[in-house]
Amino acid sequence: MRKTSPGSFPVKPRLPEVTLYRLAFYVRVLERLSREGRELVRSEELARLCGVSPAQLRKDLSYLGGFGVRGVGYQVKSLERQLKRILGRDRLWHLALAGINDLGLALLSDRRLSRMGLRFVAAFDWREEWIGRIVQEVYVYSVDQMSYIVRESEVEIGVLTVEEPPAREMARRLSEAGVRAILNLGPEPLEAPEEGIILRNADLTLPFDLLTYALS
Amino acid sequence: MRKTSPGSFPVKPRLPEVTLYRLAFYVRVLERLSREGRELVRSEELARLCGVSPAQLRKDLSYLGGFGVRGVGYQVKSLERQLKRILGRDRLWHLALAGINDLGLALLSDRRLSRMGLRFVAAFDWREEWIGRIVQEVYVYSVDQMSYIVRESEVEIGVLTVEEPPAREMARRLSEAGVRAILNLGPEPLEAPEEGIILRNADLTLPFDLLTYALS
Structure with a gap:
């Protein structure tokens, strides 16, 4: 049996195309935050940078396993890594x-x-x-x-x-x-x-x- | 009162983004057929050239006003013009x-x-x-x-x-x-x-x- 950690998937979720486009946008923004040395980002700020509503962002991410910590926000590096894994971007x-x-x-x-x-x-x-x-x-x-x-x-x-x-x-x-x-x-x-x-x-x-x- | 002709719209329909993308594809294929001098195209061929199913194509076009003639197909120039009007492509x-x-x-x-x-x-x-x-x-x-x-x-x-x-x-x-x-x-x-x-x-x-x- 395959072991899973919180926020990762035993099986890749089947996501609709519009959701995939949003995830791809999130990754781009997270990559920039990461390059700028940011460790944490609150969902409101991340949503604003991605051009979506905070509710939409939270819904997308909670559906994917809930990466955030209430009152603290998301860990930039970790969220970037998880989203990349989902999109097949964790390899060359x-x-x-x-x-x-x-x-x-x-x-x-x-x-x-x-x-x-x-x-x-x-x-x-x-x-x-x-x-x-x-x-x-x-x-x-x-x-x-x-x-x-x-x-x-x-x-x-x-x-x-x-x-x-x-x-x-x-x-x-x-x-x-x-x-x-x-x-x-x-x-x-x-x-x-x-x-x-x-x-x-x-x-x-x-x-x-x-x-x-x-x-x- | 604004007059309408068959297949045109008094009011622009509100179309979802995925539908708009398909219409934009249809226009590109029709433009090519038009350049090649084609006057008529059957829905099966047009669907194949656009990478969609004939059912999807017919559904999209009938929803927009039903441009085709059964057994004959679509008039290339006319369909191209109608779709361009919907997409705001009938002007500079x-x-x-x-x-x-x-x-x-x-x-x-x-x-x-x-x-x-x-x-x-x-x-x-x-x-x-x-x-x-x-x-x-x-x-x-x-x-x-x-x-x-x-x-x-x-x-x-x-x-x-x-x-x-x-x-x-x-x-x-x-x-x-x-x-x-x-x-x-x-x-x-x-x-x-x-x-x-x-x-x-x-x-x-x-x-x-x-x-x-x-x-x-």
Whole structure:
């Protein structure tokens, strides 16, 4: 039988997407507090920094096991660690970028991702002028080398930022090469190229639609 | 009394965020079909291209007024236009970027946004080396000029991609300068700097948390 400590889970809870987004926000704020050397944070302050109500914050965290101590607040480091465990952020993940463009370059140079344990270990492109270059300390391989490199470098997550075409073809190649999941940040949604692959569409421009909807 | 045509709304429906995200996806796929010269699309194909079930698609669209004709499918142009109207995408919006970094540069050069009617008309920075430069046809002003430029160029949406600091200060300045909404794509969530301003946090790295959660 697996032993559990207070605030940890024997089994990962199944959380709805909106809750996951909030937890991901909490983690980002806790990481900053932690960098600033804070040891404790009261729920009111944490809620304010996260842009949610104190009631929402307490509900989310108590549902996850109740990390706080009444009248004292939350231990920053401990809460950060617990939330990261839930989100699968307590380990290192190897990423590969398939297809280089401005957004891809922004991702490769984004220190947040490496701080988060998400490390680009390879990039792939089909254009001669990119192949063999080193961009933000990441080597750009030919797409033809994808199968070998993905296996060799233990890449689990493929990242797409390009348009269709060639987005769909890149997704298919990543899938064949053996990644477990694909994050599509490109302009158009894609379907998972095969059963068992997780494909998540997260168009960078989508939040703009929600804003213009709210404004009009 | 306001007249309505079939499939249009006298009053904008209040839609939940998940539905809005799906509509935004539908629009992107319809735009592509439209560019490719397609006039009709059957719900099964549209659903497949959008990564949703045909039942979900039909439900979303029938809830919005039922655009399809049984056995024929949807008229691409007409459905695209209707969905854009709902999302507030049937007009031009002026945007300003406050603070320049890699992600900001990627946004300025993203032709999708201008195709969407979202046009960056100004950028602002506090660093001497950026002020006065023209980046992707957008002029970089000093932060001190923000009030004047936002009013003069009729900027409604401010866009943030920078870290805190100076993210919070930039949000406050944008708000004071008179933007109606702020999209924060930076690493940390922010609160709306004052009542009546819409602030939306949409950290680019958040989708990674949802993936690592699903994978672990």
